[in-house]
Amino acid sequence: MATSRIGLDRLPPAARAAVEEHTGSLLTVEETAEGFNSEIAARLTSASGTWHIKGLRTDHPRAWTQRQEAAIAPFLTGLAPALRWRVEAAGWDLLGFEALSGHHADYAPGSPDLPEVASLLRRLNETSCPGIELRHAEQRLEHYAAHPDNLRHFAGTHLLHTDLNNTNVLVNDHAPQGNQARLVDWAWATRGAAWLDAAYWTIWLIAAGHTPASAEDWAAEIPAWHTAPAEGVTAFAAANANIWSDISNADPDPWTLRLATAANDWHAHRRTGGPWPDVCSAGFAPATF
Template sequence: MATTRIGLDRLPSAARAAVEEHTGPLLTVEETAEGFNSEIAARVTSATGAWHIKGLRTGHPRAWTQRREAEVAPFLTGLAPALRWRVETAGWDLLGFEMLSGHHADYAPGSPDLPEVAALLRRLGEAPCPGIELRHAGQRLERYAAHRDDLRFFTGAHVLHTDLNNANVLVDNHAPQSDRARLVDWAWATRGAAWLDAGYWVIWLIAAGHSPASAEKWAAEIPAWLTAPAEGITAFAAANANVWSEISTADPDPWTLHLVTAATTWHAHRRTG
């Protein structure tokens, strides 16, 4: 469920002053609607630069997401926006990221963004997991796997994003070709098998109009996907069909129902294909 969003102007004066110690006096503030985890989400500029600010009260039930993003950010060079500063004061935890240019990735069949996202996931698949506390993929999927033994397929030592919503991928066509796409919102960073993010992408590709076969063909552009046993991919599809079924039952809005349809379509394809 989405966190209630408030404006930057509603921060305590001490928190706002602490932010401006890093930025200088703010010239523009553009509140943003994307994302579900943050109470504060804004793009700001000053005479010295531009930042994307994310924030939560330190007592918020999801305060751990701020800590997770702050801890993982130094290990994501070239994969995510750089974390420039962090402010913890007056009951608030605020992160100042570099402001990225570009547009949200288009996952539709034939989109020119698809090769850029595949290149991003190839780079991510080569990244070892940093030595920080992260949940394991098996822990996150434990309640959803069809068989407990299936959890062995999800084990690994790579850092995973796990939320391949196209709104979390920014593509900048003016950036160098090898570095055009970045992943934002690492609140759900996880440790696991390198191929899992390609699997998460498959679900969003199907939701964007791909057939399961087409989506898996794009996943096969990521070398880690080719290391996954067929049985493991099927187990992953089954677990995610259960994940999205639970989400859509608890929060049955159009987009969650769309994702449960995509996940169950993929699972059916894996069982019969």
């Protein structure tokens, strides 16, 4: 469920003053609509530069996402916007990131952004997983897997993003080809099997109009995909059909229903190569993945 968004002008004066210690007096504040986890999200411009700010109250139930992003940011050079500063003041935790230019990735069939996203995921696979506290993929999926034995397929030592929503991928057309895309919003960073981000991407590709077979062809552009056992991919598809069923039932927005349909279609493809009835998530834990 999305977090309610507020404007920067509603920050306590002490928190805004702490931000301006890093930025100088602000000339423009452009609120942004994308993202679900932040109460504050805006592009800030002053005489000394431009930043993207995101923030939550320190007593917010999702305050851990700010800590997660701050902890992992130093390890994401070339993959994500750089974290320039962090402010904790007047009950707020605020992160100031490098402001990137570009557009959100287009996942539609035939999009020129698809090779750039594949290149980004290959670079991520080549990045060492930092020795910081991260959630484990098998733990995140344990309430949704059809069988406990399936969880072994998801375990691993690789750094994963796991939230391949196209709005989390920024593409800069002016950067060198093959290095144009960056990932934002690392709150759900995870340690797990190397092929999982390609699998997460598959669901979003289907939701964008790809057939399951076409989506898997794009996943195959990431070498780690070829390390995945077939039964592991099918188990992952089944678990995500249950996850998105839970999410769409709890928050039935058009986009959650679209993702639930995509996840269910992929599971059908993995099981039979054709249509499959809706996967029932009855009895599964709430969506705390």
